[in-house]
Amino acid sequence: xxxxxxxxxxEDTIMTVAEKxxxxxxxxxxxxxxxxxxxxxxxxxxxxxxxxVSRLKTINEIKVWEIMTNPVESVRSDDxxxxxxxxxxxxxxxxVPVVSADGEIEGVLGMSExxxxxxxxxxxxxxxxxxxxxxxxxxxxxxxxxxxxDSDLESAADLMIQHKISTVPVLESGKAVGVVTQYDILEVxxxxxxxxxxxxxxxxxxxxxxxxxxxxxxxxxxxxAKVAKxxxxxxxxxxxxxxxxxxxxxxxxxxxxxxxxxxxxxxxxIEWDIIKATKDVMKKVxxxxxxxxxxxxxxxxxxx
Numbered sequence: 393x394x395x396x397x398x399x400x401x402x403e404d405t406i407m408t409v410a411e412k413x414x415x416x417x418x419x420x421x422x423x424x425x426x427x428x429x430x431x432x433x434x435x436x437x438x439x440x441x442x443x444x445v446s447r448l449k450t451i452n453e454i455k456v457w458e459i460m461t462n463p464v465e466s467v468r469s470d471d472x473x474x475x476x477x478x479x480x481x482x483x484x485x486x487x488v489p490v491v492s493a494d495g496e497i498e499g500v501l502g503m504s505e506x507x508x509x510x511x512x513x514x515x516x517x518x519x520x521x522x523x524x525x526x527x528x529x530x531x532x533x534x535x536x537x538x539x540x541x542d543s544d545l546e547s548a549a550d551l552m553i554q555h556k557i558s559t560v561p562v563l564e565s566g567k568a569v570g571v572v573t574q575y576d577i578l579e580v581x582x583x584x585x586x587x588x589x590x591x592x593x594x595x596x597x598x599x600x601x602x603x604x605x606x607x608x609x610x611x612x613x614x615x616x617a618k619v620a621k622x623x624x625x626x627x628x629x630x631x632x633x634x635x636x637x638x639x640x641x642x643x644x645x646x647x648x649x650x651x652x653x654x655x656x657x658x659x660x661x662i663e664w665d666i667i668k669a670t671k672d673v674m675k676k677v678x679x680x681x682x683x684x685x686x687x688x689x690x691x692x693x694x695x696x
Contacts, residue, residue, distance in 0.1 A: 399424045400436060442549050442574050456548055457541045458631060458649055459580055459595065460562045460570035466491045469498050469529040476501055476528050487559035487573075490532045495567045500559070501532040538563045541570070545580070548572045580629075590616055590625050596632040601666060608670050615674040622685045623652040630673065632666070644669040648677045657681055 400423045423434040466489040467476045480488055480503070487502040509531045537551045538561040548560050552574060562570040579593060592612060594605070612628065619625050629649045634642040646661045646669045659676035663669035 401425065402433070442577050443553050454545045454580060454649075456539055456543045456545060456562055456572050457570070458629065458647060459545070459576045460541070460572045461576070461596070464489060464561070464568045464570045466568055467501065467528050468493060469527065469532070471528050472525050473506070473528060473531070474525065477506070485559070487557070489536065489561045489568050489571060490528055491568055497536045497538060497561055497563060497566070497568050498529070499532040499534045500536050500557075500561070501528055502557075502559075505531050505533065536561055538568075539572070540564070545572075545577065549577060591627040593627075593629045594632065595629065598634070601632065604666050607667055611667065611670045611674055615678040619650070619652060619678050619681050623681060625650060625652045627651045630670070646670065646673040648673045650677045650681070652681055655684065657684070
């Protein structure tokens with residue numbers, strides 16, 4: 393039983409609904425109406441919002457790689473179930489991709505498959521689940537609905553609705569490079585809500601990287617302040633990824649997306665240092681905004 397779960401009204405916009413769901417991390421929210429709005433007239437699930445997303449043109453211009461979780465957390469088909477359960481509990485996720493020894497996607501393991509197997513064995517609680525040494529391959533689905541890393545968000549949303557799934561593996565050359573979830577889509581929708589302050593989303597940061605969060609925000613605020621002098625920034629998403637170029641040292645690869653006055657500006661940066669990479673990508677995206685302003689000013693002068 394959960395207390396303090398936020399409620400919705402029949403007049404709430406889809407952006408408000410998504411924002412409340414992101415803030416509460418609830419899978420369903422009640423819709424209230426009637427006197428004093430105390431009567432429950434329905435519920436809104438994550439899936440119902442994802443269904444609407446496929447019809448929102450602005451949202452669907454976003455590419456999967458821009459919001460996916462990367463690097464992808466996965467289990468091997470020959471891993472034991474207790475290892476998969478430990479990973480899912482640690483990350484608080486309900487679904488995990490299953491890959492072969494060489495990284496090829498083979499299927500998906502979800503909490504529903506684990507619970508179904510548990511019930512067939514006569515147990516009614518995961519706390520009593522003792523059959524944890526079986527291989528993941530024995531109960532995972534052997535069909536992994538997936539999208540390419542450069543697919544648009546509509547493709548991922550359609551798969552979720554058609555097959556009633558919450559997580560879709562993202563592939564590049566047949567290998568899993570990330571996952572996109574219903575929650576990721578909700579975050580994108582909530583960012584579209586008109587607000588007085590800038591909505592900022594930093595994705596892909598590892599636990600080690602999070603110690604730099606305050607410094608990252610200072611860099612962001614400095615560049616956004618420049619942008620605010622010429623436009624109205626509403627949302628900013630920066631995705632952080634790391635890869636090894638040589639030896640054990642990792643390089644940061646950043647992708648930024650800034651919405652200003654209904655226009656979207658993107659930039660990328662690659663650096664060894666996370667703060668330097670953040671400064672680089674923010675300068676690029678703010679410069680793109682300034683260049684666009686100059687283009688508009690030039691066009692207006694020609695029209696006079």
